[in-house]
Amino acid sequence: MSASPTKAKAGAEKISVVVSAKVPVNDLVTRFEFKRQDGGPFPTFSGGAHTVVEMNDAGRTRLNPYSLMSDPEDTETYAISVRRDDEGRGGSLFMHNFVNVGDQMNITYPVNLFNLDLRARKHLFLAGGIGITPFVAMSKQLDRIGGNWELHYGVRSAALGSYAEELSTKNPNKVHVYEDDKGEAIALEALLNGQPLGTHVYVCGPKGMIDWVRQTAKQAGWPDDNVHFEEFAAPQPGEPFEVRLCKSDRTITVGEHESLLEALEREGVDAPYLCRGGACGQCETDVIRHDGAFVHRDHWLEDEVKASGKKIMPCVSRFVGASLEIDR
Amino acid sequence: MTIQFNDETFRDDYTFRNSDWAVKRFPFPFHEDSYMYSVNMEQHRGGPEGSVYEKRFDVDEHYVSEMKDRAIVLADDPLRCQSLPHMTLAGWDLLELIMVSKSEDYPDLFELHRDGNTWRWINKPLGIDDTFTFLDETTLPFGPMEYITRQSQGDFAVLDQRDDMLWMDAGMVTTQADWSLDFDIGMNFFEWHAPVPKAHEMGIFKRALKFLLNIQQGAPARRLNWTMTVNPLLDTSPENYHKWGIQKTGLTAENIGQKQFLRVELQTFYRLPRSNALAFPIRCYLIAFEDIVSVPKWGRRLHRVIRDLPEELATYKGFIDNRPKMLDYLSQYDDGLPTSPGVWPDLDTEPALSK
Ligand code: HEM
Ligand code: FES
Numbered sequence: 262m263s264a265s266p267t268k269a270k271a272g273a274e275k276i277s278v279v280v281s282a283k284v285p286v287n288d289l290v291t292r293f294e295f296k297r298q299d300g301g302p303f304p305t306f307s308g309g310a311h312t313v314v315e316m317n318d319a320g321r322t323r324l325n326p327y328s329l330m331s332d333p334e335d336t337e338t339y340a341i342s343v344r345r346d347d348e349g350r351g352g353s354l355f356m357h358n359f360v361n362v363g364d365q366m367n368i369t370y371p372v373n374l375f376n377l378d379l380r381a382r383k384h385l386f387l388a389g390g391i392g393i394t395p396f397v398a399m400s401k402q403l404d405r406i407g408g409n410w411e412l413h414y415g416v417r418s419a420a421l422g423s424y425a426e427e428l429s430t431k432n433p434n435k436v437h438v439y440e441d442d443k444g445e446a447i448a449l450e451a452l453l454n455g456q457p458l459g460t461h462v463y464v465c466g467p468k469g470m471i472d473w474v475r476q477t478a479k480q481a482g483w484p485d486d487n488v489h490f491e492e493f494a495a496p497q498p499g500e501p502f503e504v505r506l507c508k509s510d511r512t513i514t515v516g517e518h519e520s521l522l523e524a525l526e527r528e529g530v531d532a533p534y535l536c537r538g539g540a541c542g543q544c545e546t547d548v549i550r551h552d553g554a555f556v557h558r559d560h561w562l563e564d565e566v567k568a569s570g571k572k573i574m575p576c577v578s579r580f581v582g583a584s585l586e587i588d589r
Numbered sequence: 590m591t592i593q594f595n596d597e598t599f600r601d602d603y604t605f606r607n608s609d610w611a612v613k614r615f616p617f618p619f620h621e622d623s624y625m626y627s628v629n630m631e632q633h634r635g636g637p638e639g640s641v642y643e644k645r646f647d648v649d650e651h652y653v654s655e656m657k658d659r660a661i662v663l664a665d666d667p668l669r670c671q672s673l674p675h676m677t678l679a680g681w682d683l684l685e686l687i688m689v690s691k692s693e694d695y696p697d698l699f700e701l702h703r704d705g706n707t708w709r710w711i712n713k714p715l716g717i718d719d720t721f722t723f724l725d726e727t728t729l730p731f732g733p734m735e736y737i738t739r740q741s742q743g744d745f746a747v748l749d750q751r752d753d754m755l756w757m758d759a760g761m762v763t764t765q766a767d768w769s770l771d772f773d774i775g776m777n778f779f780e781w782h783a784p785v786p787k788a789h790e791m792g793i794f795k796r797a798l799k800f801l802l803n804i805q806q807g808a809p810a811r812r813l814n815w816t817m818t819v820n821p822l823l824d825t826s827p828e829n830y831h832k833w834g835i836q837k838t839g840l841t842a843e844n845i846g847q848k849q850f851l852r853v854e855l856q857t858f859y860r861l862p863r864s865n866a867l868a869f870p871i872r873c874y875l876i877a878f879e880d881i882v883s884v885p886k887w888g889r890r891l892h893r894v895i896r897d898l899p900e901e902l903a904t905y906k907g908f909i910d911n912r913p914k915m916l917d918y919l920s921q922y923d924d925g926l927p928t929s930p931g932v933w934p935d936l937d938t939e940p941a942l943s944k
Binding site for chain 2: 273274304305306307309310333370371372373376377378379380402405406485486535541542543
């Protein structure tokens with residue numbers, strides 16, 4: 262129809278915010294709180310949603326997704342928790358070292374790729390480490406609407422258990438914390454077997470934990486639709502590689518410490534994205550020709566499609582080889 | 590501007606009329622002289638002043654009468670409004686979206702006063718002034734979705750999003766082009782689209798679903814769909830086919846200009862905040878053939894589109910039998926001159942009929 266021929270921009274809508282608090286939670290984790298610059302209310306959101314935070318790191322734009330952990334009904338403040346990753350590409354280090362109260366930043370509207378199934382009779386949350394953040398928001402939302410939830414939370418030690426104490430104190434009958442350094446672990450099989458019919462299980466944590474939960478649930482006969490997980494793959498550094506962009510008619514080089522998506526953006530090529538973590542499918546790009554091997558790191562493409570070499574997810578995946586041509 | 594609301598009917602004596610204003614702002618759906626299904630989606634971020642695209646929820650001269658017609662349909666058949674138990678939160682989301690949008694976009698017609706969870710809603714055209722507690726169903730006369738959609742033009746489907754799929758788990762459907770909520774409730778995107786010809790093979794539904802799953806808060810989208818209706822009937826439901834189906838046989842060369850209507854749906858898509866559900870308002874606009882041909886460009890174009898439309902589409906849309914009569918009538922308004930691109934009437938620049 263084209264009543265107003267505005268072209269969709271990549272990514273979700275942005276909101277300009279001011280950092281209103283920077284709170285050390287423990288040695289590794291810091292909470293950041295945001296208020297809107299225009300003083301207006303934030304949109305409410307659904308538990309499990311994330312926001313993409315835009316960082317201006319010495320002229321280089323970094324866009325990292327973080328789960329929103331504030332109360333979804335709180336329209337004054339948004340909060341995220343950032344775990345410092347000393348080996349990572351630097352987004353979390355930038356947040357820890359250079360972002361301070363009073364700084365202005367852009368974040369996106371909430372995007373939910375890990376939503377509650379509101380049909381569930383019971384919501385069983387399994388968290389590992391910083392994977393606790395979406396469950397903080399989800400439990401607050403369920404408390405408001407009278408939902409039944411239970412949390413099992415694995416932490417390295419009491420000292421590194423972000424929000425563990427707070428959550429247990431507030432919900433002594435619902436929260437179970439397992440401290441790794443004391444040899445405690447979730448008795449997963451027994452836990453899954455003891456759930457009432459209509460329970461949905463949600464897992465967020467390191468990849469190993471997600472795989473363990475999915476496999477154990479499968480073996481115990483849980484339907485796939487009752488097992489929910491969110492796995493943000495962070496882009497990993499790798500050997501630089503060249504890409505020919507067919508639509509834009511030029512060739513660019515993806516540097517060691519940037520993703521293909523970031524390289525496209527640096528070159529001013531409008532490339533779609535939402536999650537930047539290989540989960541949403543939005544950045545899917547056709548491969549026209551290639552001579553070499555893909556390093557697929559997304560959770561979106563089916564294994565056969567990955568093997569076919571016809572698609573790549575530029576937000577997290579890379580390429581090693583002689584030549585690559587994509588449809589951008 | 591203030592709107593003069595018509596007192597009119599969409600049944601029995603059919604007193605429905607479009608004013609000149611309504612004709613000129615009609616959402617004519619054809620941007621070129623031919624039509625085929627496509628993933629014709631764009632952002633829903635306003636449009637030219639006065640157009641039906643300008644506001645989030647367009648309110649026009651038919652508002653009050655359309656709401657009376659909805660109440661008649663519901664009294665007769667309460668199953669036109671259904672909401673599965675897990676969709677109540679989405680109903681509140683929809684209520685908030687509509688109340689906030691309408692009170693901001695039409696402050697002279699609607700007011701919303703919020704004090705925490707105590708909300709006062711004033712709907713002047715319908716004479717409503719209610720105070721209720723947000724998220725407490727016991728404080729409203731209906732469930733939240735039913736309450737607000739009894740006050741909003743157009744049908745509403747509210748889709749739950751689970752497992753990379755959309756599910757039709759709630760809706761208010763009384764002005765539909767021959768489909769039934771009671772039949773489709775609980776179905777998924779591919780199931781309820783099963784009767785549509787050609788589009789599946791063209792891969793349209795796969796791409797459309799992917800687009801819809803990724804619609805985000807703060808970034809609504811829209812598209813148009815269209816069909817044909819004899820007499821200005823809002824409720825062309827399968828449930829009532831025995832009442833309206835036979836009216837299609839009553840077209841004559843003399844009455845077709847007044848009795849044959851182009852029916853256009855302005856469909857919008859909103860991600861809802863708390864439930865992460867997708868709201869799908871389907872707003873129906875009707876225009877008589879004689880009003881369409883009063884715009885020379887639209888008369889020329891409609892003739893060409895109807896003439897060249899593939900048979901499967903004319904059959905699915907239910908006007909294959911009447912197509913010859915339509916073409917006899919419309920051909921009088923097609924002088925073969927070229928038409929300007931785009932959907933707008935272009936009254937100042939397009940030549941008058943030279944025939
Ligand atoms: C979630 C939102 C949507 C809902 C609830 C919905 C619902 C429906 C329903 C109930 C029908 C009638 C099917 C029947 O004959 O029983 C229909 C028809 C159709 N839908 Fe959708 N639809 C949605 C989104 C879309 C989108 C995004 C497209 C984009 C291409 C689309 C394309 C069509 C087409 C081409 C038809 C046939 C219409 C005609 O020729 O008159 N739909 N839809
Ligand atoms: S941006 Fe979501 S998969 Fe790449």
